[in-house]
Amino acid sequence: MKLSQKELAEGICKQGQISRLENGEYTPGSELLHQLAKKLNVSMDYFFDEQILNESTELIDFKKISKTFITQRNYESLKYIYDLEKKNLIAYHCQIKYIWNG
Numbered sequence: 001m002k003l004s005q006k007e008l009a010e011g012i013c014k015q016g017q018i019s020r021l022e023n024g025e026y027t028p029g030s031e032l033l034h035q036l037a038k039k040l041n042v043s044m045d046y047f048f049d050e051q052i053l054n055e056s057t058e059l060i061d062f063k064k065i066s067k068t069f070i071t072q073r074n075y076e077s078l079k080y081i082y083d084l085e086k087k088n089l090i091a092y093h094c095q096i097k098y099i100w101n102g
Contacts, residue, residue, distance in 0.1 A: 008039065058088070 005018040012035045020026035028036070030044075037044045062085050069078040 003040075008036065012036065012039065 005022070006015045009015045009018045013032060017026060017028070017032075021028055033044055033047055037046060040046070062081065065081055066078060069075070069081070
């Protein structure tokens with residue numbers, strides 16, 4: 001389905017919101033996601049599968065880097081990336097909670 005941002009937004013939200021959503025500058029609430037899914041004729045899972053895949057890929061990358069630092073006995077760098085990953089994980093869970101609670 002090929003829709004412009006304006007066409008997708010029509011009757012749902014402002015075109016600017018769609019633009020900000022596409023650019024990762026806006027996190028929509030569950031009601032908006034539901035309306036967009038309905039208009040696009042997709043399930044709401046459509047919006048989350050890529051993010052889940054990205055999270056999985058990031059976790060694999062984290063494990064590889066961690067293994068390298070452990071092998072090199074570079075524990076300072078290991079702790080640094082662990083702390084970063086921990087912050088990212090918390091931020092991700094907060095995003096999901098915000099999305100579902102609106």
